[in-house]
Amino acid sequence: MEADEVEQRIRVKRGGQSSSPRRKRATKSDVATPLPTAEDTPPAPEVEPPPSAQGAPQPAPAPRRSPVLRPRPAPRPGAPMNGLLALTVASLFTPFQFATGVATVRPFDALAAVLFMAALTHLNRMRSDRTAIELWILLPYFGWHALSAFTVSAQNGLRETIQIAVVLLFAISLLILKDRLNVRQVGRHLLIGLFAVMLFNAAYHIAIGHTGGWKTLGDAKLSMTFLPVVLGLFLVFRPGWRLGLILWLTTGAVILLSGERKALLVFGVLSALVYGRGRLVTMTAMLAFGAQALQLFALATSNAYLTRQIDTLFNPPTTDLPLEALARGGTVESLSNAQRIFSLRLSEDLFSQHPLFGIGTNVYVHYVQQMFPYAPAYLRLGIHGEFQRVTVENGLLGLGLYLAIFAVSFGRIAALIRRLPRPARRTYTLAALVLILPCLVSLSLEAAATRSFLVLIVLSFAPDLMRRAAEMQGLLTWRPRPVRTWRVPLDDSRSSVH
Numbered sequence: 001m002e003a004d005e006v007e008q009r010i011r012v013k014r015g016g017q018s019s020s021p022r023r024k025r026a027t028k029s030d031v032a033t034p035l036p037t038a039e040d041t042p043p044a045p046e047v048e049p050p051p052s053a054q055g056a057p058q059p060a061p062a063p064r065r066s067p068v069l070r071p072r073p074a075p076r077p078g079a080p081m082n083g084l085l086a087l088t089v090a091s092l093f094t095p096f097q098f099a100t101g102v103a104t105v106r107p108f109d110a111l112a113a114v115l116f117m118a119a120l121t122h123l124n125r126m127r128s129d130r131t132a133i134e135l136w137i138l139l140p141y142f143g144w145h146a147l148s149a150f151t152v153s154a155q156n157g158l159r160e161t162i163q164i165a166v167v168l169l170f171a172i173s174l175l176i177l178k179d180r181l182n183v184r185q186v187g188r189h190l191l192i193g194l195f196a197v198m199l200f201n202a203a204y205h206i207a208i209g210h211t212g213g214w215k216t217l218g219d220a221k222l223s224m225t226f227l228p229v230v231l232g233l234f235l236v237f238r239p240g241w242r243l244g245l246i247l248w249l250t251t252g253a254v255i256l257l258s259g260e261r262k263a264l265l266v267f268g269v270l271s272a273l274v275y276g277r278g279r280l281v282t283m284t285a286m287l288a289f290g291a292q293a294l295q296l297f298a299l300a301t302s303n304a305y306l307t308r309q310i311d312t313l314f315n316p317p318t319t320d321l322p323l324e325a326l327a328r329g330g331t332v333e334s335l336s337n338a339q340r341i342f343s344l345r346l347s348e349d350l351f352s353q354h355p356l357f358g359i360g361t362n363v364y365v366h367y368v369q370q371m372f373p374y375a376p377a378y379l380r381l382g383i384h385g386e387f388q389r390v391t392v393e394n395g396l397l398g399l400g401l402y403l404a405i406f407a408v409s410f411g412r413i414a415a416l417i418r419r420l421p422r423p424a425r426r427t428y429t430l431a432a433l434v435l436i437l438p439c440l441v442s443l444s445l446e447a448a449a450t451r452s453f454l455v456l457i458v459l460s461f462a463p464d465l466m467r468r469a470a471e472m473q474g475l476l477t478w479r480p481r482p483v484r485t486w487r488v489p490l491d492d493s494r495s496s497v498h
Contacts, residue, residue: 081177085181087193089454093223094107095218141405145160149360164453167450194223194226202254211303221260224254229439235248239277252271255267259305259306262441262446266437271290278430294313340384343388346364350364417432420476439459
């Protein structure tokens with residue numbers, strides 16, 4: 001028992017290990033070596049830099065790069081902006097207007113201001129290398145037009161200045177958006193808007209019992225002149241569009257029943273261009289067939305007004321009555337033609353007296369009312385023809401500035417077509433003719449202030465809109481113009497200061 005107790009005590013002292021196995025002797029590797037101190041460590045040998053590096057500046061440590069925060073690009077003008085632009089143009093053909101003490105306010109005026117404010121949000125997306133030549137060529141004529149209006153009265157000059165300011169807001173908006181627009185979407189919205197205005201005009205006249213001669217709403221009748229332009233552009237780029245053919249025939253039927261001769265003339269010419277595809281023989285045959293169809297319709301219809309309108313379209317009336325006799329009520333078959341003949345006779349006399357600077361903007365109406373107070377009301381209207389009005393009221397100076405817009409625009413369109421691939425030139429030439437010819441007809445036979453200015457803007461921006469359409473089709477690629485750099489001599493001895 002005593003031996004067991006002694007063995008138990010020894011086991012406790014050894015940490016619970018049994019004393020029976022023999023302990024292993026500690027070796028040198030098992031002994032912990034002390035860590036070397038700074039005094040025990042020998043100094044490192046100094047390394048001399050190579051001779052080429054002696055005296056060279058040591059590179060500074062690279063700065064820590066911070067994350068670059070790039071601004072998000074501004075969004076492109078999407079469907080709302082394209083729709084707003086089309087709505088602004090279509091509103092110009094609505095019959096709604098509000099007369100004020102200074103000027104007549106239309107929905108176009110308010111929408112042009114809204115469009116301008118919305119376009120300013122896309123100002124930072126303009127192409128910096130583009131020159132605003134389409135806007136600069138408009139300013140000389142607009143300025144002379146407004147300045148000439150002050151020759152009548154301050155109120156007349158203020159009215160024309162406000163009108164030009166509103167039109168310029170629209171032009172500046174188009175200048176900002178022209179490189180980002182979806183021209184196909186804008187055209188689609190504009191087509192729907194003009195078609196709605198035309199159908200509203202037809203429904204209104206049918207509701208009041210007019211089966212023909214749908215021209216009493218004034219501004220709405222002009223939609224029938226410009227609707228074939230928008231629809232014709234779609235048909236030029238989509239020749240086999242069946243729905244387009246149905247819309248084209250519907251538009252032709254409404255124009256025929258309306259008795260609007262300018263629209264009939266535009267529709268006939270565009271029909272030959274769109275479906276004749278520029279082939280001279282086909283276009284001539286189509287025009288001849290259309291003329292015969294119109295004459296047969298004039299013989300078959302029981303509406304005397306439509307018969308007279310079609311007859312005067314092919315046989316314009318003339319008269320040998322002097323100006324005084326016309327002013328006292330001596331008329332020809334059509335009151336509209338009588339007014340045109342009267343204004344043409346009077347314009348010749350006024351132009352011979354003031355050939356260079358003209359008689360002043362809007363002076364013609366005041367002159368007729370003062371010199372011919374006994375004339376019928378239809379003769380005391382303004383001149384029906386923008387080219388004639390500009391020549392009489394703004395003189396040769398105004399006419400030169402006016403024609404410069406056409407010259408620059410036509411030259412830019414021709415240069416654009418030459419840049420296109422050869423297979424696409426025919427299509428874009430037809431598109432240019434579809435756009436230009438109705439505008440010339442409208443300006444020759446109508447003088448409607450804001451709408452005439454809008455036609456000028458469309459013609460001025462036509463090269464940019466066509467270029468945008470070509471870019472969307474992949475026919476043209478925009479490349480920024482190279483920046484011109486100037487070489488500065490670094491050696492001061494070569495340059496001398498005198």
